[in-house]
Amino acid sequence: MKKIISPSKIQKLLKESHLYCQAGKFNEAKLIYQELLKAIPSHPDVLTNLGTIELQSGNIHAGINYLEKSIKINPIQPRAISNLGNAFLELKKNIEAINYYDLAIKMDGCFPEAYYNKARALKTSQKYPEAISNYQQAIKYNPRYFEAFLNLGFIYNELKDFTKAHEQYDFAISINPQSSEAFYNRGIVYENMGEHVKALTDYDIATKLNPNNFYAFNSKGLLFNQMKDFNNALLNFDCAIKINPNFFNGYMNKGHIYEEIKDFTKALEQYNFAINLNPGNSEIFFSKGLIFKQMKDFSSAIFNFDCAIKANPSFFLAILNKALLILQLNDYKNGWQLYESRWETTQEKCFLRTLKPKLEDLSIIKKNILIWAEQGIGDQILYGTLIKEMIKSPNMFIISVDPKIKDLFERSFKGKSNLRFLSNLESINESLYDFHLPLGSLGKFFRNSINDFQFQPFSYLLPDSNKTTHLMKKIKNVKKFTCGISWMSKSERIGSEKSLNLNQLIPILRLPNIDFIDLQYGDTKVEKKSLLNDFNIEVRSFDEIDNFNDIDGLACLISTCDFIVTISNVTAHIAGALGKKVFLILPYSGIGRLWYWHEGINNSLWYPSIQIFEQTEARDWSAPIIQIREKVIEEISYD
Template sequence: MSAKPQINWLRQPKRESDNVLLEKAITLFGQDRLPEAIAPLERYLGLHPNHYEAVHLRAEIALKQDDLDGAIKGFTKAISLQPLKGQTYYNLGIALQQRGNFNEALRLYDMALDLKHSPNKVLNNRGYILRKTKRYDEALATFNALLEQDPQFLQAYINRSGTFLRLHRLQEALADCDTALSIDKNYVDAWFNRGFISSEALDYRSAMQSYEEVLKRNPSHWKAKFALSLRSLALADFSNGWQQYEVRFLETSLGIKKLNMPIPEWDGTASIEGKRVLVYFEQGLGDTLQFCRFVPRLADLGAEVWLMVQPALHTLIESLDPRLNVVSGGQLPVIDFVLPLMSLPRVLQINDEQEFGTDCYLSAPAYVVSEWQAALGEKRTPRIGLTWSGNAKHQNDHERSLSLTTLLPHLPTGLEYVVVQKDLRDEDAALLANQTTHTIRQLPKEDFADTAALCQNLDLVISVDTSVAHLAGAVGCPLWVLLPFNPDWRWQLERCDSPWYGESRLWRQPNYGDWNGILTELGQQLQRQFLGGENLAPV
C-alpha cells in the first residue's frame, strides 16, 4: 500500500521540473535568446514529444533561425496535433512563402482565415504573395479589403503602393506612402518606398529628400544610402557618387562581397609602381564588361596587374591589354594590393565623363570572328542583332525586359535579324519557332567571345539594358539600347547618347511602362536607315 503514494510523490516534482523547462524556453524565446531556448525545449520534447505548444515553439525557433526544413516539419506536426489552430497554418504559410512555395502558402493562409486567425496579418501576407506572383488585380483587391477593415494598418499601405507601382499607377502608389506617413511620420518604410517610387517617376529631387528623411531616422539604413549613391551617379555627380557607392558592400541584401583575403585594399594614395595589384569582379557580367576599361590605368602607374573575371568573360577580356594577367580561378601569386573592380573610378578620381573612354576596348579573337562570318554566310541584307530580355531573376527584370510578342510587330521585314541573347524564355522560343513574317536566326554561342564575334559581324545591335548592351558597346558595334522610363544609373537621364559607348543611341520610354511608343519610332528608324524609308508601316 505504501508503494503507490511513493510513486506519486516521486513523479510530482518531475512534472513540475518539466513545466519549468518549457517555461524557461518560452521566456528565452520571448527575449530572442534562441540558442539558449533550444536546450531546455529539446529536453522537454524528449519527455513530451507530442506536446502541441512545445512542438509549435520549436518550429517557431527554426523559422527565426532560417531553418525552413525544420520549421515546415515542426508546424506540420503541430497541425496534426491540433488541427484547429489558425496560428499554425499561418506560421506554416510564412515558412512556405519564404521557401518560395507560393501556391501552398496561399492555401494555408486561406485556412488560417477560415479559422479567424489574425485576419489582417494573413491578408497582408496573402496580398504580398499575389503581387509577387504578378496577380496584381487580386493583390490590389486583397489590400483594399484589409485597409477597409483596418485603415491604420501601415504595412498594408506600403504593400499596396508596391502593387500600384507594378500596375504603373505611380500617383496612387505615392498617395499610399503619404497616407502611411500621415499616420506615422516616422515610418521609415514609407519614406523609403516614397523615395523609390519618386525615382520611378523621375522625380529625383523628391526621391533624394525622402531618402534623407530615412537617414534622419535611421542613419545606418544602408539601402537608403545605396539609393542615394545611385541617384548621384545618374545625375552625373561622380565625385560624390563614387564615394557614396562604396556603401554597396554594407547593404547585405545586394549580395556584393569583398574578396576575403588578408591583403590591404589600395586606396589610390600609395605608390603601386612595381607592386602586384589584384582587381576582382564583384557584380554582374555587364558590370565587368563596362568597368574593365579602367584596369589598364593601373598598369600605366607601373603596377603588375592581375584581373579576376567571370569564366564566361575570360577569353574576351584577355584582349583588353597585353600587360594584364587575366584569370578566372586557380592559384594566384603573392599580391600586394587588392581592389574591387567598380571602385576603380573612385581611387583613380575619374569624375569627368570625358575620362571614361568610349573607344572600342575589347575584341573577339580574329579566328572566332572569321568562324562567325562563315557561320552567318553571305550577307544579302543588313544584319540586326536582337536582345529583348535579360536575366529573369534580376530585381528589375519586369521593367527592363520585354517579350518577343511586344517587339516583333514593330520590326520591319526585309532585314536579317539575329538573336544575340543566349537564353530564351519559353513563350519567346515558341513564338520564334512558329513566326513566319520575319527572318530571325538563332545560332548557338559558347561564351562571350562567341557573342562578341557575332556582334562584330552585325550592322547594329538592339538590346535592352543587359550584359549584351555592354558587350556590343565594348567591341565598338553600333548599339541601340532600349531603356525603361527610370533607367539604371549608368544611362543617366534625358540624353540619347552615352558617355560609356560612343557608338550607342539610347531609346527611352516616354511614359512609365510604355514600350510601344519607342518601339514604333525605332521600327520607323530601322526602315529609314537600312531600307530607304519604304513600307514605314510595321508588320
C-alpha cells in the same frame, strides 16, 4: 491595530475570493484579499494570491513584493515561486525567471505550468532544444496542454522542421478546434511548405473563428500577393486595416502592391499613411524614394533616400540606391564616394579577403596592384574601358575577370608589359601584390565629371580576326545589311523589367534588305519559329557559337554585323566595346534602367557608338522601337 476576523469568516472570504479569481473577477478578489491582509498580514495564501492578481493586472513590482513576502513566510510554495518566475520573465530577466522555475520544479516534479513557463523563458532566449524538452515535460504531465502545443509548433517552424510543426498544431486543434490562433499558425506552416491552397484554407478558418484576427487577413493578403492575385491581396489587406486602423504593415503591404502594378499615386498614398503611424521608419522613405525614381522625380527620390538614411544611418541599401541615382544623373564625384556602400549590402558579398591595403591613391609607383573582378560580365566590360588609362601609371597590374572574357581581354591588351589577366576563379597569392582594388572602384580615379569622358575610348575590345573572317563568309550577303538583335535579359532580379518578346521588334524586323542575326543567349528556337510561321520573318542563328558561354565567339559574331539593335544586356556591352553602331532600347525608369545608361544624353558616355532610345511611358516599348526603325531606315538609305 489589526482588524479581528473570526476563523470561519476568514475561510468564507478565502473561498469567496477564490471563486472570484476563477471567474476572472480579479478586482473583486483583490478587494477581499486586501481586507484579509489587514487581519492576517502574514498569511502566505493571501499574500500569494494578492501577488498573483497584481501580476495579472500588470503591476509587476507590486506582485513581486507580495510573492517574496509570502515565500519568506512559507518557502515551500512551488506555485508562488513559479509565479515569481513569471514576474521576472515579464521583466525580461530570463536567468532569474529560469532559476525560480527550476526551484519550483525541484519542489514539485510534476508541475506542468513550471515546465511550460521555463520553456517560454528558454524560447525567448532562443535556446530551442532546451525549450522543446521543457514543453514536452509540460505535455507529459498535462497531455491536453494547448498552449504548450502551440509554442512547440512555433519553435519547430522557426527551425524549419515543418513536419513536426504541423504535427504540434494538429494536436492543438484537436484540443481546441475553435482556436483561430492554431489555424492561423498552421496556415503559416502550410505556406512555408509551399502548400498554398491548404494555407489559404487555414487562414480562412482563422478569420471565421475570429473575424478580428487581422494578422490572418494580412497573411492571406501576402499569400495572394505571392500568387500575383493582387485584387484579392488588396481586399485582405483592407480587411486587416479595417479591423486595426493602426496596422502599419497593412499600409506598407498595400503600397508594395500598388508599386508592383505601377499605380504610383496609390502606392505613395499608402506609404504616407504608414509614415503617419511610424514617422521614424526608414523602410517607408526608402520605398517612396524608389517610386519617385521610377516616376523620374529625381529630387524627390534623393530627398526620400536621405530621409531613410537619416532615420537609419546604417541603411546601406538606401545609401547605394542614392549613389546609383546620383551616378545616373552624372554626378560622378559624389556618386563614386557613396558607391562604396555596395559592400555593406546583401547584394554584394564577394569582397576580396586579403590583408593587403586597398588602393586609395594612384600616385604610387613601382607597386604590384590587383584589380579584382566584381559584378557581372557586362559590368566588367564597362569598367574595362578605363584600363588603358590605368596602366599609364608606372605600376604592375594584375586584373581578374570572368573566365568567359579572359581571352578577349588578353587579346585586346596584348603587348602591355605592365598588365596581365587572371580568371576570377583562380586564387592568387597575396605575395604577388601590394595593393588591391575592386574593378568597380576604378571610376573614382578617372571619371569624376562628364568632361572626363573625353578620354573614353571609342572601342577597346578586339575580336578573334580568324574566327570573324570565317563567320563573315557564312553571314555576309553583299546585297543586304546585317543587323544583330538581342531582346532578353535573364537577370532574375531585373530581367523582366528590361526585356521584350521578339514580336515586339516586328516594325524593325519587317524592314527590307536586312539579314537579322540572333545574338540572344538562351533558347530562342520557339520564338523564332513562331515569327517565321506567322510573319515569314527569319532571324538567323549560328549553332557553332554559344551566345551564353562563348563570349569570344559572340564578339566575333557581333563584329560581322553592320549595326546592332539590343536591350541592356551583355550584347550591348560587347558591341559598345567593339565600337559597333548600337541602337539601345531602354525602359523608362525603375530597376531595369541601370545607372550607366545615364539621363538626359542620347549617346552613351561609356560607349560612344551606342545611341539610346528609351520608353516615353513605363512598360510601353512602342516609341523607342518606332524611333529605332526610323534610324535604321536612315542607316540603310544613307549607305
